[in-house]
Amino acid sequence: MGFTGQCRCGQVQLHLQVQTLAPLYACHCLNCQRWSGSAFALHMLCPAQAIEVSGNTQTYTLAAEGHTSTQYAxxxxxxxxxxxxxxxPGMRVVRAGILHGADRLAPLAHIWVKRKQPWISLPEGVAQWPQSPTPEEFAAVISEQA
Ligand SMILES: [Zn+2]
Ligand SMILES: [Zn+2]
Structure with a gap:
């Protein structure tokens, strides 16, 4: 299954090739609201080697809660x-709004819904957590989709 994507100006192109549909989820946390300048962030969790990037990127690295995260822009x-x-390790979290055809996919989970903006109604039956799920809880939702 393949996706392509690009930045706003088109200088960076992204090619994504995954064996099974990569899980798409929305994060409503305050950091994602600030990062995105929007109500939530749409993330696709992919194996790092499934992503091919062309063009010049800049990175921003930050350490938070005992982990180091590198953001590519x-x-x-x-x-x-x-x-x-x-x-x-070995994964990349793609900002799914940059992908062509991301509108064909619906998030399988919503996380940090305690920070969700009150005007957003989530569909019934979709997994949601007040904060971050444990990796086990999240993996259980992914395996339901597969
Ligand atoms: Zn650009
Ligand atoms: Zn977040």
């Missing part, structure tokens, strides 16, 4: 593209 227009964290 277009070096020209600064669209956020994906990040890596040592909390999930």
């Amino acid at each position: 277009c070096g020209t227009c600064f669209t956020r593209l994906f990040n890596e964290t040592d909390a999930a």
Whole structure:
């Protein structure tokens, strides 16, 4: 299954090739609201080697809660593209709004819904957690989808 994506200016192109549909989830935490300048962030969790990036990127690395996270952005227009964290080695979390056709996919989970903006109604039956789920809880939802 393949996806392509790009930043706002088109300088960076992204190709994503995954064996099974990579899990898409929305994070409503305050940091994601600030990072995105929006109500929530849409993330796709992918194996790092499934992602091919062309173009110049700039990175921003931060340490928080005992983990180091590196954010990749277009070096020209600064669209956020994906990040890596040592909390999930070998994975990259793609900002799914940059993908072509992301509108065909619905998030399988919503996290940090205690920070969700009150005007957003979530569909019934979709997994949600007040904060972050444990890796086991999240994996259980992913395996239901597969
Ligand atoms: Zn750009
Ligand atoms: Zn978040």
